[in-house]
Amino acid sequence: MPLGFPDKRPRYQIVAEALFDDIRRGTFPVGGHLPTEAQICERFAVSRHTVREALRSLANVGVVSSQHGIGTQVTSDHIQERYVQSFASISDLWQYVKDTRRECLALSDVVASDARIALPGDPGAPWRMLEGLRYMSGKPEPVAWTQVFLLPRYGDVFDEAGNDAGNEVLIYALVERRHHIVTRRVRQTITATMIEGATAALLKVEPGSCGLSVLREYVGEGDEVYEVTWSVHPAERYSYSMEVVLAQAPP
Amino acid sequence: MPLGFPDKRPRYQIVAEALFDDIRRGTFPVGGHLPTEAQICERFAVSRHTVREALRSLANVGVVSSQHGIGTQVTSDHIQERYVQSFASISDLWQYVKDTRRECLALSDVVASDARIALPGDPGAPWRMLEGLRYMSGKPEPVAWTQVFLLPRYGDVFDEAGNDAGNEVLIYALVERRHHIVTRRVRQTITATMIEGATAALLKVEPGSCGLSVLREYVGEGDEVYEVTWSVHPAERYSYSMEVVLAQAPP
DNA sequence: CGCGATAAGTTGTCTGGACAACCGGATGAC
DNA sequence: GTCATCCGGTTGTCCAGACAACTTATCGCG
Numbered sequence: 001m002p003l004g005f006p007d008k009r010p011r012y013q014i015v016a017e018a019l020f021d022d023i024r025r026g027t028f029p030v031g032g033h034l035p036t037e038a039q040i041c042e043r044f045a046v047s048r049h050t051v052r053e054a055l056r057s058l059a060n061v062g063v064v065s066s067q068h069g070i071g072t073q074v075t076s077d078h079i080q081e082r083y084v085q086s087f088a089s090i091s092d093l094w095q096y097v098k099d100t101r102r103e104c105l106a107l108s109d110v111v112a113s114d115a116r117i118a119l120p121g122d123p124g125a126p127w128r129m130l131e132g133l134r135y136m137s138g139k140p141e142p143v144a145w146t147q148v149f150l151l152p153r154y155g156d157v158f159d160e161a162g163n164d165a166g167n168e169v170l171i172y173a174l175v176e177r178r179h180h181i182v183t184r185r186v187r188q189t190i191t192a193t194m195i196e197g198a199t200a201a202l203l204k205v206e207p208g209s210c211g212l213s214v215l216r217e218y219v220g221e222g223d224e225v226y227e228v229t230w231s232v233h234p235a236e237r238y239s240y241s242m243e244v245v246l247a248q249a250p251p
Numbered sequence: 252m253p254l255g256f257p258d259k260r261p262r263y264q265i266v267a268e269a270l271f272d273d274i275r276r277g278t279f280p281v282g283g284h285l286p287t288e289a290q291i292c293e294r295f296a297v298s299r300h301t302v303r304e305a306l307r308s309l310a311n312v313g314v315v316s317s318q319h320g321i322g323t324q325v326t327s328d329h330i331q332e333r334y335v336q337s338f339a340s341i342s343d344l345w346q347y348v349k350d351t352r353r354e355c356l357a358l359s360d361v362v363a364s365d366a367r368i369a370l371p372g373d374p375g376a377p378w379r380m381l382e383g384l385r386y387m388s389g390k391p392e393p394v395a396w397t398q399v400f401l402l403p404r405y406g407d408v409f410d411e412a413g414n415d416a417g418n419e420v421l422i423y424a425l426v427e428r429r430h431h432i433v434t435r436r437v438r439q440t441i442t443a444t445m446i447e448g449a450t451a452a453l454l455k456v457e458p459g460s461c462g463l464s465v466l467r468e469y470v471g472e473g474d475e476v477y478e479v480t481w482s483v484h485p486a487e488r489y490s491y492s493m494e495v496v497l498a499q500a501p502p
Numbered sequence: 503c504g505c506g507a508t509a510a511g512t513t514g515t516c517t518g519g520a521c522a523a524c525c526g527g528a529t530g531a532c
Numbered sequence: 533g534t535c536a537t538c539c540g541g542t543t544g545t546c547c548a549g550a551c552a553a554c555t556t557a558t559c560g561c562g
Contacts (some may be wrong), residue, residue: 243439289512320514
């Protein structure tokens with residue numbers, strides 16, 4: 001390693017940083033290719049192992065991407081800082097499931113076009129719908145009025161929704177367990193809404209009062225939306241909190 | 252590699268999975284240590300390089316953690332699936348900053364205890380506050396009424412907030428740039444709120460109508476909350492959308 | 503008994519070499 | 533002109549070995 005002074009850094013780090021500098025300076029532009037591993041070995045007079053470690057560390061921060069038989073492509077000329085929010089489970093997205101109980105109001109079959117919310121896919125498609133309330137432990141007024149829509153082939157899990165075991169568990173979790181599917185993404189939209197009519201009565205609030213409306217789509221494999229939930233919460237009984245954290249550190 | 256049948260998987264993957272099975276079964280309990288690399292080499296009749304690759308892949312998913320001179324500790328007996336939402340920048344958290352313009356209404360000094368929202372820290376502490384409206388491009392009604400609170404030492408950035416260059420830029424970004432600080436986390440709370448009084452007039456909505464209230468705290472180094480923003484949005488002009496994605500794959 | 507030095511055990515870095523597997527381009531056959 | 537095959541170039545996996553750097557235990561001395 002031809003250095004003019006002793007450098008405490010590992011060699012692979014020196015190589016990674018030198019390559020990153022070249023990328024930043026445009027010597028190897030985004031979308032283009034780095035020199036081959038062999039060429040980099042020559043340039044820095046290090047072993048291939050060391051070069052691969054360097055490339056790995058650049059790949060880990062999203063700056064390059066190697067492809068078998070082709071070479072290493074520059075994917076970014078900067079380390080993309082990310083602000084990240086993460087959850088151990090989808091239930092955490094709901095923020096109030098623990099120590100709540102569900103009261104089932106009605107179970108029915110609906111056609112997408114007849115629902116009070118926009119259900120994805122074919123407007124004539126059937127969905128199974130469970131309407132209910134959720135109560136915080138020890139509270140007389142509900143924290144949420146909910147409608148849960150499931151594709152009919154998953155509707156059998158509604159059998160468990162009312163019993164003790166199913167109470168604190170969200171429907172998506174019942175579907176995952178019984179039907180062995182994995183939820184790949186959840187889309188959530190929060191809006192303010194005026195609570196009126198039967199919903200106000202069920203939630204025990206004045207008609208015309210303000211609430212938070214939360215719509216969630218659960219996406220399984222192949223972009224299939226297998227569940228949609230719609231929750232309405234009285235304003236003073238629920239708020240939605242989240243925290244995003246700066247992730248990623250420079251090499 | 253003593254296998255009874257040809258296995259297409261790389262050896263390091265076979266070793267990783269076998270070790271993971273042992274961990275899951277409690278052979279190597281959480282908090283305890285794995286065998287040394289040399290012992291694992293012996294057990295599987297593979298090179299140290301292969302063992303290290305296996306351990307690396309387990310470390311990458313949070314199952315083990317190696318420490319120089321000590322050994323490899325089991326940190327988890329399962330792969331913690333995470334649902335993740337990430338942003339390239341905090342502006343993305345706001346979801347509507349592009350193609351908007353800000354109208355500054357008032358700049359003032361306030362004491363924390365006198366603000367209409369809870370400001371963190373000492374109740375007697377001074378803050379600089381900028382009140383304003385935000386308009387979507389081409390729309391006559393505002394999408395948001397906002398109050399931005401800054402610690403006094405960062406208040407000079409309000410100078411730029413009203414000009415053309417500062418219009419589409421959030422205040423936090425001005426602070427970061429001018430004062431060279433890094434925002435480590437943002438805490439956000441969304442509630443439904445009834446819009447009344449002067450705010451209703453400014454937002455051009457009927458008093459008593461519903462809106463979304465979004466409170467954000469910006470945290471810099473050392474858990475310092477350097478900025479707090481409060482936005483109120485008329486219900487029909489704004490909704491808050493997000494998507495979380497399942498991260499992490501089993502080895 | 504306490505402290506410092508040394509030794510043993512363990513992971514981290516690095517070299518060199520070899521073969522497998524992939525990819526794209528060139529060439530040949532129909 | 534199209535498709536299949538081959539070849540060269542490239543990354544991925546794997547082995548063996550060596551030394552550096554860290555950590556803990558042991559030993560020796562005051």
